[in-house]
Amino acid sequence: MENCQSLYSKKSFWLGKLFSLAGVVPLGLYVIVHLYQNLRSLSGAEAFDQHLAESRSFPLIVPITILVIWIPIVFHGLYGLFGIKKTRANLMQFPYFENLKYTIQRLSGIGLLIFIPAHIYKTRIEPTLSQSSLNFHHMSEALNEPLTLGVYLLGVLGVAFHLANGFWQFSIGWGLVRTERGMRRMQFISYGVFVALLTLGYGAIWGFYRAHA
Numbered sequence: 001m002e003n004c005q006s007l008y009s010k011k012s013f014w015l016g017k018l019f020s021l022a023g024v025v026p027l028g029l030y031v032i033v034h035l036y037q038n039l040r041s042l043s044g045a046e047a048f049d050q051h052l053a054e055s056r057s058f059p060l061i062v063p064i065t066i067l068v069i070w071i072p073i074v075f076h077g078l079y080g081l082f083g084i085k086k087t088r089a090n091l092m093q094f095p096y097f098e099n100l101k102y103t104i105q106r107l108s109g110i111g112l113l114i115f116i117p118a119h120i121y122k123t124r125i126e127p128t129l130s131q132s133s134l135n136f137h138h139m140s141e142a143l144n145e146p147l148t149l150g151v152y153l154l155g156v157l158g159v160a161f162h163l164a165n166g167f168w169q170f171s172i173g174w175g176l177v178r179t180e181r182g183m184r185r186m187q188f189i190s191y192g193v194f195v196a197l198l199t200l201g202y203g204a205i206w207g208f209y210r211a212h213a
């Protein structure tokens with residue numbers, strides 16, 4: 001019985017580690033590259049459309065997308081929704097602030113599970129249904145609809161928080177920082193990640209928005 005229990009907790013320990021790794025390494029890197037690439041919107045329609053065509057014609061794009069995006073998103077999303085136990089953050093000296101961040105982490109995760117399908121609808125399904133193609137003009141029109149603009153502003157805010165705070169949790173969970181000083185430093189780095197992601201995402205939205213406004 002004891003062996004069974006320790007096997008179970010070992011399994012959930014490693015699943016938890018994998019959950020955190022999947023959120024930061026493939027998904028985190030993908031989001032940074034994705035937002036950065038969408039900054040092309042600031043260079044105008046031609047530059048953006050050319051970049052989109054190039055990235056779509058990249059060899060092996062389909063298996064890479066499945067491996068780097070879809071498998072980690074499904075695993076991280078499902079585990080985050082159903083598998084994670086109600087744990088408490090490692091409270092050092094900002095217990096209320098840590099608890100607040102922990103709650104926002106969960107809320108932003110749920111928000112992303114709504115934002116991502118809405119985003120896939122806008123970028124993939126809607127152009128197919130209307131027999132048009134996804135390009136700068138499509139994104140620019142979409143981001144001038146108040147509802148879509150609101151969803152994207154909140155979605156980028158959610159992803160910036162979720163990833164920056166997830167990075168901080170990952171660094172503790174994986175033992176990258178152990179001392180109080182190291183943790184405080186890592187917390188400041190995570191604030192920087194939050195601001196950098198917001199800047200990239202809102203910059204990209206602004207590039208599409210202003211072209212049509």
Ligand code: HEM
Pocket residue numbers: 031034035038052055056065069112116119120123134139152155156159200201202204205
């Ligand atoms: C400024 C905000 C964003 C803009 C302007 C944007 C734009 C785009 C565009 C144009 C595509 C289509 C690419 C293609 O068909 O080749 C796309 C796909 C996608 N985006 Fe975003 N995106 C934004 C934010 C996000 C965020 C925050 C996430 C993730 C959490 C995300 C996840 C995805 C995913 C998973 C796909 C589908 C990838 C695929 O199957 O090829 N995006 N996005």
